[in-house]
Amino acid sequence: MNDVIKNYIDENTDYHKHLEGKFPQMEKALKKLSEIGFPTKKLENWKYTNVTPLLKDHLKLNAPLDTADIESFLIKTDGPLMVFINGHFIEEKSVSVPGLHFKVKSLSNSLPEFDESSEESFDLLNLSSLNALISVKVGKDTLIESPLQILHLSTEKMNGYRSHSRVEIKAEAYSKLDILETFAHLGKKTDHYLVNPLTNIKVGEGAKVEHIKAGLDSLSSLNIGKVKAIIGKDAFFNSFTFTIGGKLGRNNLDVSLAENGAEAHVHGVFALGQDQHCDIFSIIDHKVAHTNSEQLFKGLLDESAHGVFTGKIIVNPQAQLINSRQASKNLLLSKKARINTRPILEIYADDVKCSHGATIGQLNENEIFYLESRGIPKEKAQRMLCQGFAQEGINTISNPLIKEKITGYFKIYLKGQLNEL
Amino acid sequence: MIEIKNLHAKVEGNEILKGIELTINPGEIHAIMGPNGSGKSTLAKVIAGHPSYEVTAGEINFDINGKMVSILEQEPYERAKEGIFLGFQYPIEIPGVNNVGFLREAFNSICTHQGAKGMDQKEFKEFLKPKLELLEIDDSFLDRSVNEGFSGGEKKKNEILQMAVLNPKLSILDETDSGLDIDALKIVAKGVNSLKSKYTSTILVTHYQRLLNYIQPDFIHVLHDGKIIKSGGKELALELEAKGYDWLIK
Ligand SMILES: Nc1ncnc2c1ncn2[C@@H]1O[C@H](COP(=O)(O)OP(=O)(O)OP(=O)(O)O)[C@@H](O)[C@H]1O
Ligand SMILES: [Mg+2]
Numbered sequence: 001m002n003d004v005i006k007n008y009i010d011e012n013t014d015y016h017k018h019l020e021g022k023f024p025q026m027e028k029a030l031k032k033l034s035e036i037g038f039p040t041k042k043l044e045n046w047k048y049t050n051v052t053p054l055l056k057d058h059l060k061l062n063a064p065l066d067t068a069d070i071e072s073f074l075i076k077t078d079g080p081l082m083v084f085i086n087g088h089f090i091e092e093k094s095v096s097v098p099g100l101h102f103k104v105k106s107l108s109n110s111l112p113e114f115d116e117s118s119e120e121s122f123d124l125l126n127l128s129s130l131n132a133l134i135s136v137k138v139g140k141d142t143l144i145e146s147p148l149q150i151l152h153l154s155t156e157k158m159n160g161y162r163s164h165s166r167v168e169i170k171a172e173a174y175s176k177l178d179i180l181e182t183f184a185h186l187g188k189k190t191d192h193y194l195v196n197p198l199t200n201i202k203v204g205e206g207a208k209v210e211h212i213k214a215g216l217d218s219l220s221s222l223n224i225g226k227v228k229a230i231i232g233k234d235a236f237f238n239s240f241t242f243t244i245g246g247k248l249g250r251n252n253l254d255v256s257l258a259e260n261g262a263e264a265h266v267h268g269v270f271a272l273g274q275d276q277h278c279d280i281f282s283i284i285d286h287k288v289a290h291t292n293s294e295q296l297f298k299g300l301l302d303e304s305a306h307g308v309f310t311g312k313i314i315v316n317p318q319a320q321l322i323n324s325r326q327a328s329k330n331l332l333l334s335k336k337a338r339i340n341t342r343p344i345l346e347i348y349a350d351d352v353k354c355s356h357g358a359t360i361g362q363l364n365e366n367e368i369f370y371l372e373s374r375g376i377p378k379e380k381a382q383r384m385l386c387q388g389f390a391q392e393g394i395n396t397i398s399n400p401l402i403k404e405k406i407t408g409y410f411k412i413y414l415k416g417q418l419n420e421l
Numbered sequence: 422m423i424e425i426k427n428l429h430a431k432v433e434g435n436e437i438l439k440g441i442e443l444t445i446n447p448g449e450i451h452a453i454m455g456p457n458g459s460g461k462s463t464l465a466k467v468i469a470g471h472p473s474y475e476v477t478a479g480e481i482n483f484d485i486n487g488k489m490v491s492i493l494e495q496e497p498y499e500r501a502k503e504g505i506f507l508g509f510q511y512p513i514e515i516p517g518v519n520n521v522g523f524l525r526e527a528f529n530s531i532c533t534h535q536g537a538k539g540m541d542q543k544e545f546k547e548f549l550k551p552k553l554e555l556l557e558i559d560d561s562f563l564d565r566s567v568n569e570g571f572s573g574g575e576k577k578k579n580e581i582l583q584m585a586v587l588n589p590k591l592s593i594l595d596e597t598d599s600g601l602d603i604d605a606l607k608i609v610a611k612g613v614n615s616l617k618s619k620y621t622s623t624i625l626v627t628h629y630q631r632l633l634n635y636i637q638p639d640f641i642h643v644l645h646d647g648k649i650i651k652s653g654g655k656e657l658a659l660e661l662e663a664k665g666y667d668w669l670i671k
Contacts, residue, residue: 369497373469
């Protein structure tokens with residue numbers, strides 16, 4: 001065990017001692033974590049992302065509670081809302097609506113079984129650090145009109161801390177729910193913290209769920225999280241991962257097409273500058289026949305930013321008649337910016353239509369000239385082209401309110417205002 | 422309006438323009454003809470300021486507030502703001518950039534430069550209406566991405582729409598007639614003629630006499646191997662149509 005992980009293990013061991021009751025799942029997770037440690041670049045799945053330097057200064061549990069003006073991160077609706085500040089659930093800011101049940105559950109009767117096969121350090125860290133679970137349920141045939149907004153806000157007081165959240169979302173048969181999960185920050189650019197969220201989504205038969213993750217964390221923070229979705233019969237899941245914030249982001253997307261007719265669209269845009277690093281690691285598992293998946297990830301990388309996209313597609317032997325499309329399109333806006341993009345196809349069935357492609361390019365000189373020749377200054381022309389490039393991605397969001405909100409956040413990037421995140 | 426003297430330009434190390442002399446006065450329409458590869462589009466792009474083309478010698482002077490001023494050091498958008506418009510031979514498709522948003526951005530940018538007030542979305546739509554009608558362009562084109570998936574003819578009409586919106590002093594229309602059916606050609610000609618005034622000038626780059634039936638040029642120039650080898654009145658176009666270029670090139 002190296003020194004970096006030791007501090008985390010010690011702190012969590014101590015934390016477990018002080019919990020009311022015993023939680024073997026959390027203890028097992030911690031034990032496993034102490035065995036495997038934090039991932040290193042030697043692991044194939046972490047080849048391009050090095051987390052340890054940023055975890056070296058120990059980030060502590062249980063950040064101080066704070067108050068903050070959260071309005072600018074919210075879509076103004078009377079829809080459901082859950083607010084977390086520095087990892088604490090803020091009940092009085094949260095709003096529930098009929099048809100959608102959400103609860104903050106204590107650890108005692110809601111902890112999931114420990115999965116012995118789990119090898120993912122940050123899943124283990126998450127489980128072993130939890131203080132509560134949030135469960136959201138949409139009943140059968142229920143359509144939730146306004147999007148469910150889950151806001152995880154970090155303030156200046158989060159500097160030096162970490163937070164771990166677990167949201168369990170269940171959309172029952174033929175229900176419909178749109179979710180905007182926002183990770184935002186109010187404070188200083190130098191606020192150094194870790195958010196480590198896990199969002200579990202079950203999409204029941206014929207249900208439609210859209211999940212948008214907006215990453216607007218501070219330029220010194222880490223956001224290492226996972227969205228895990230299981231898609232049922234004839235159900236549809238639309239996922240969009242949007243990142244402009246964070247010093248280091250790792251977005252694990254784990255989508256399982258579990259029953260016939262399940263379809264998932266797993267899209268995203270990351271737009272980075274300075275020395276930001278964002279790693280998208282997606283796995284789409286076609287477990288059964290007649291399942292479809294689509295992926296479009298667009299990266300805009302300026303200054304010394306580094307983007308990573310891994311798109312793993314698994315088609316199981318019994319999963320015939322599969323359609324799967326994957327595209328990774330990237331724009332390098334400076335000489336020092338980098339992108340690594342890799343498809344990983346594990347296809348064990350034969351009646352499968354599977355396409356994938358990656359492009360890496362620069363802004364097109366002729367396009368800039370065209371806009372300029374109409375009187376639009378060069379910088380503005382470049383911004384319009386970046387906007388146009390990202391828009392193809394953002395347009396995959398179907399909820400118009402969320403789409404508008406994300407388009408607005410993208411402008412922060414375009415205007416070069418990342419420092420204000 | 423514009424004065425081009427001994428203009429030499431190269432692209433990717435090849436000299437394409439080899440001493441162009443051309444003067445255009447306000448109110449005039451000049452047609453430029455010439456074989457493929459002779460440098461017509463290059464001349465058009467050099468006037469508009471395309472960064473791939475390097476001017477190695479000569480001058481381009483343009484009338485700015487009544488004075489002839491060199492524009493060689495100006496960025497393309499500065500030239501556009503002064504009233505130079507290039508209708509592209511191959512208009513560029515720009516995915517994700519909304520056509521009407523682009524038009525308004527361009528319009529407002531030029532308005533601001535000229536000290537006029539820009540327009541908001543609503544005013545701009547009203548302002549566009551008669552222009553769309555004149556050019557028989559359907560509203561639905563406004564909400565699409567710039568030129569993306571437009572047919573050849575639709576792209577050319579979109580160029581003329583931009584010209585009508587920006588109301589330039591000098592319009593350079595590079596083969597705006599190519600690929601147009603006869604109805605579209607008439608519409609485009611109507612658009613160009615409607616903008617004609619004694620204060621504006623036009624350069625028409627074309628291969629065909631048929632456009633010149635609808636837009637009457639004052640002068641015709643033949644460009645060959647980067648130089649103007651013959652100039653004349655509109656009857657020259659008929660002669661070229663009948664005899665080709667061989668008799669001039671020798
Ligand atoms: N970007 C470029 N890179 C390399 N060569 C170029 C470039 N642009 C133009 N050229 C060359 O310059 C020459 C003149 O081209 P230009 O497009 O100006 O001809 P044109 O007279 O407009 O021909 P056409 O009638 O076919 O449109 C051609 O030989 C062309 O290949
Ligand atoms: Mg040409």
